[in-house]
Amino acid sequence: MRTITGTELSEHKSRDSCWLAVHGKVYDVTDFLDAHPGGAGLLLKSSGQDATAAYESIHNPELIEETLSQSSILGDVDISSLTVSLSSETPLQAESEPEPEYPHLSSIINADDFEKVAQKYLSPEGWAYYSSAAEDETSVQDNSRLYRLLKLRPRVLRDVTTVNTATSILGIPSTVPFFICPTGFAKYAHKDAELNLARAAGLEGVHQIIPTSPSMSLEQITGARSNPDQTQYLQVYVNKDRQKCLALIRRAEACGIKALFITVDSPVLGKRERDDRLKAASLGSEAPNTGIAKIGSSTLLNPGLAWSDLAWLRSVTQLPLVLKGVQTVEDAIMAYEHGINGILLSNHGGRSQDTAQAPILALLEIRKYAPQLINNPKLQIFVDGGIRRGTDIIKCLALGANAVGIGRPWLYSMSGGYGAEGVRHLIHILKGEVAGNMALLGATKIEEIVPQMVNSMRAEMEIYGGLKL
Amino acid sequence: MRTITGTELSEHKSRDSCWLAVHGKVYDVTDFLDAHPGGAGLLLKSSGQDATAAYESIHNPELIEETLSQSSILGDVDISSLTVSLSSETPLQAESEPEPEYPHLSSIINADDFEKVAQKYLSPEGWAYYSSAAEDETSVQDNSRLYRLLKLRPRVLRDVTTVNTATSILGIPSTVPFFICPTGFAKYAHKDAELNLARAAGLEGVHQIIPTSPSMSLEQITGARSNPDQTQYLQVYVNKDRQKCLALIRRAEACGIKALFITVDSPVLGKRERDDRLKAASLGSEAPNTGIAKIGSSTLLNPGLAWSDLAWLRSVTQLPLVLKGVQTVEDAIMAYEHGINGILLSNHGGRSQDTAQAPILALLEIRKYAPQLINNPKLQIFVDGGIRRGTDIIKCLALGANAVGIGRPWLYSMSGGYGAEGVRHLIHILKGEVAGNMALLGATKIEEIVPQMVNSMRAEMEIYGGLKL
Amino acid sequence: MRTITGTELSEHKSRDSCWLAVHGKVYDVTDFLDAHPGGAGLLLKSSGQDATAAYESIHNPELIEETLSQSSILGDVDISSLTVSLSSETPLQAESEPEPEYPHLSSIINADDFEKVAQKYLSPEGWAYYSSAAEDETSVQDNSRLYRLLKLRPRVLRDVTTVNTATSILGIPSTVPFFICPTGFAKYAHKDAELNLARAAGLEGVHQIIPTSPSMSLEQITGARSNPDQTQYLQVYVNKDRQKCLALIRRAEACGIKALFITVDSPVLGKRERDDRLKAASLGSEAPNTGIAKIGSSTLLNPGLAWSDLAWLRSVTQLPLVLKGVQTVEDAIMAYEHGINGILLSNHGGRSQDTAQAPILALLEIRKYAPQLINNPKLQIFVDGGIRRGTDIIKCLALGANAVGIGRPWLYSMSGGYGAEGVRHLIHILKGEVAGNMALLGATKIEEIVPQMVNSMRAEMEIYGGLKL
């Protein structure tokens, strides 16, 4: 492998020939430009120079090797001759600047408070990435609307001196009926990213799903467990290359991962316009993604993933498999018939397909058309999307969910410099809301949260009516 | 009992050792800090000194003795050596300042007018305490929304020359089909607090429920009756200690209380964030309640209260018992089966559980699933929450309520310096609205207000549909 | 009858003794103060002096004699010694001031345009009186909401070269399927008040209902007919004194009135708070009406009016009788059974009972529960309230109305100095909208407007469902 000087490197900074150096190696990313999930512009901006700092501010160190083919590596860089790209892809707070004064954690008393702090202190790019959703962002609003339509029916004069929020998820005890859903680019929120989640989750007895593309390696995150019995799952975007997929599963098993959450709602990337616009703006002439360009171009997404792939997955691992992104009763039934251990009803927080129905409607569909799947020992049912209150959680449980997933709020809770303590604080808030509202509802343990505690008439008028099973 | 100097007292003003003096006695409230419904901060603020003024601005003189154990009393204070805490818990209008000019009562023509005055003239703390509701405050809005969905169906060409709003409540005549519901901390609104309500109610022939923790003693309030036949009830939070509870009932009986309203919708405190935030803000570093901390900690609330306790209550008093806070038809039936004399359908004005269904929906549930309870001589049905207009009252009566309760508006009506005259004015307004709208509806007496006078189709679409009785 | 000097008169200007002079006579109005529909304040303001100008700016000259008893007349005033009250009850535009520049009529292209002009140019009192409605003004909004919920189903490929909006109302030809509803205090809008309506209606072949208390005498208004066949009806508030009522009917017959519209939705006055507040504000210390005071006090309203009175009315006149203000199918059936010739479904433009259901719902009730009344030769059905567009009119006709009434817009159309020309312009606009929309709908004459042309599903979900006939 030859040595490449900074001068030579600096000549390759165009769409026709785009090189950059990371960790001392020079890569030719010309063919990868359009496949880069962050857009070609970000690569071009760091091309012709040492892009290590920019790369590290976002990515797991191994990602570049996993993503690019061996032939992309052109050689070693002559470090003495380099110019360095200090501009990271995301304008993280410069470490040297004085930190702004964040509100004291004790003044934050609900999940929305964290969101307001995050909106104020996150970089515009970080806020846009986290908060945006597909197209007109109607699904993300609809997810919340449905929870407001559901009304509670509190039962009185039950002894609720002791309220217990503990339950079990996939057969493993959890102190609470909610878990941490995977989210991308956690470094926008805090430099320790997923480590914060791992530490807080362990201390609080909460289960965590590690994203398929975390900001640091799987080994680092699983190594950050704060207690040995801590439950961590792994989100998996099944790779087109089965060998790569298998390798990942073996790593997960080695790291003590307890289940795999297979993302099935993103065969292609959702059109997140707010996020796209901001990226375009920051790059000047570079145009935002108009949707079609990205179909099939991503290295992460696998539009060819099909039910038949699940049989193979099932054959290669003993880990429980959960489908993340089921949105209809038909697919819930298919999951059950394929021997899947759980389904996470989700429209990806409104980030995949705009106007996709709210996941709570999918749960109500199951109640109506496939009640045999509710409280079925062979299939756990989870829900995510728009859950911000203890009452939201309780409503899902009452209607048949075994637990719920929460995503964006964890990112917000670690921003503002709060780190793991913010995450713990949010766990306390949500757990407190669940417990307090269970007491008000007349339930002392999770099993006592029954369907009769929810008046779902307004939502039921919206359940799909055309099914003939 | 020893004498304690102001200097010694002043050394105990921390979370580790917190003393304060009230009415010449020194109390150690260290263990009570977290149980104080107003938060530990308020106690700490007045600690190490004479807190009598601050205490009296809010509390009934006996409360401290009732609440704290005998062992909390450390001794008598050396009055000569005291520093005095003049800062009351609630910034009441300083008596010496010139009073602001309030709008003339005659310019106030509906209940909302009083609320606007109150919002302007109450202290921020008072306004927050009165107006706030649980979490996102959706139930409080929903209570009102339902009344707007109900439409009246006026009958014409009936002789309505004489319209009579009189009815009987729990067998006792009332000039109007509404009564005064209990509310806390009435001193925020006016220094005479519950005395205003007692005087006005007596003069107008309106029934009054005295709160369980009034600002002055039960004897003072019952002593303020302006007419000997005046009907007063007592709200009861059944104490964990049955002897204390029994003592209260005996006092109530001695005071001529006519019925007990047992609060059943608050086994734990609702999470009233707006109120919590303001308290926190006024205390600087002290954090607002995040919900879980308070469960089971209050001396007032009894999370263990259960149906079995009612049998005991029933056995110890001849007073009619009404359950305040029933929210489902199931519990209405249970109340009936337990020989209870009445139920007040209520979600505590949205202050307990957010997204609890509106009480008018509970009434419609009863119409649908347990019509035998409507107009049943053994069980009276009351409704409260969001009632602000004569038409709201009429709608409840038409759908089966025997009378309705009104809460916050009385507080607003006595604020602005109006006192008892404001309360009377509000009674006149509401009575006038009831009478005028009865005439417009073609009803000359309460019994002529029938279900056919309300088009409840839009609300009926929202009645819980999952019951199998 | 004695002569009273200005000095003596000026000594009677209090609630205890209140005199005023009109047209040279001195009246003692002390006992009438609380019965004055405009409030006692207006009388007090003009008391102790010559109130003729103030009186005439609002009232028909005969009204004072009709209203006050003979014993109220104290004597003749000594004109030379008088002070004169020039302040009219309503600040009409001073004739001497230059008129503001009103928008050219040709720039006004729909009914709402007239309303905007009126809001700008009317006195605050006039605007408040016309535009206000009862209490929270929800019925007035609801009336409009329902029209927006109704959707048209246009049929295509029908020859609509000739579209004819003519129909017959109570057997009398009308060029249009709408008529002029009666409204009070037309002088706020224009000094010629009802004369404008009479002139315009005659020229355009539109039927007019003259209000029971017009601004000028019935004879003046019927004398202003611009064509001999012109159809005028009279609104009647049936007086408690049958002889007075009979006298009015005889006058009406003598004036060529073609039918009587008996107001049945106002046994007492609605609580129109916006109007009341403005009156109070203009009077300083005088308090607004709180509702109850007015019940039974008005000389106009007759809370004792009942179905039995209709038999008497039917016996004393051959004129067709129409009940104005029917609001339920039950009363529609009763009207039919009492041999009434027509019903005007109306909630008095939301001015009587707030939250009364919209009249279009009453029409849909009739379609559902008493379809035999639709297109029944013995009973005509009219609708008013919130009708502002040709499509609103067409929707009523399609659902079974024979014609519709329009009220406030006529007042707005004559304000801004437009007078009769404004009224004609509004007739042209509405007629044009009816014709144009008939063509678009595939109907060439009124009879071709059929129920299938309206999709009323959303409104039908709101029809009262509790009737057992």
Place this chain on the structure above:
Amino acid sequence: MRTITGTELSEHKSRDSCWLAVHGKVYDVTDFLDAHPGGAGLLLKSSGQDATAAYESIHNPELIEETLSQSSILGDVDISSLTVSLSSETPLQAESEPEPEYPHLSSIINADDFEKVAQKYLSPEGWAYYSSAAEDETSVQDNSRLYRLLKLRPRVLRDVTTVNTATSILGIPSTVPFFICPTGFAKYAHKDAELNLARAAGLEGVHQIIPTSPSMSLEQITGARSNPDQTQYLQVYVNKDRQKCLALIRRAEACGIKALFITVDSPVLGKRERDDRLKAASLGSEAPNTGIAKIGSSTLLNPGLAWSDLAWLRSVTQLPLVLKGVQTVEDAIMAYEHGINGILLSNHGGRSQDTAQAPILALLEIRKYAPQLINNPKLQIFVDGGIRRGTDIIKCLALGANAVGIGRPWLYSMSGGYGAEGVRHLIHILKGEVAGNMALLGATKIEEIVPQMVNSMRAEMEIYGGLKL
């Protein structure tokens, strides 16, 4: 034919005698004043002078000859003596002024972006003409509301590696399931008007309906095809004069037009008040159209068009006939029974009859009452109105449409100086959204978009319920 001097011409500029010169000929347009779709004012403004420039800025050169009778031509103008009207009817951007800086096309990522640009850069007249709708513009909003009520039900784990948006429309291949609907006055948007559409459509394989009154001749537009197989249709307002209509059809056939879209929803002109007001404002004293004046006066519209005319049309041409503007299932059935080849469910973008039901409701009506018409080889069903997103398109297809029409967005896409490139960009955007959302929904080709992919419960509550077929 005599020669007329500028001086003589200049004497005829009033309503009584109104002449103008176009292309060297003098026309007497006195009798045509009220029939001019743009209003008499525009003609009067250009009268008494050479109006060629003003005429050409809007109209197709042949229109004047087609519209006016031979007897209107008074003679040739003496060009040397002319004054020239440079004021065009529409203030197009003066060619000499520097163009404003439009946003780069690449920054436009959805159809609404184009609308925002157009609102900013179009002349007020152009914007008003394009964006306005009938009366209160409620139908145009309702069209959009319905799409938001429809929710998608994505199926997962289907191989969507290859997604194909191609389909066939009226038996002719199209790269996308949408086509270009005809719109008037395209020159407001861009000087090349329909040529842009023809060029872009050809390059992208999209079908185009040419408006009946384009800005340039049919031959010019069909001559601008960028590919020989390009599919162009013609919108036809069937002329009262069958010979004129026949001549147009023969021209269309000669130009290679593939089908005729017969407009049936506009027997008379809708009352587009916003547009009318702006025209009036720009003309000073001239009054806006109040609706009735225009009925039957237009040379374009034919209020006499009826089903019987279709038999004649069917007999004179082999071209497929599509009815544009069907709005009910009844007319869909009639179209089928008359041997029509297709129907375009449309309320003319809300421009004809306000409060006409949304076209998607008509489609749902067909599903309910005449399912045999769905996927029927003899009748294609199209939908237009409010479609702005790929998901809107997909929803129509799922519910039974063969393709959808899009109108205003094309005008917006060519404004801002974008011309044909803007149109192509919009095609790319929409095609991208369709493809991306098909993938997310689990459909790889148009036929795989099935009804079960749409949860239409909320819309189904609004389907007309009164039909007895």
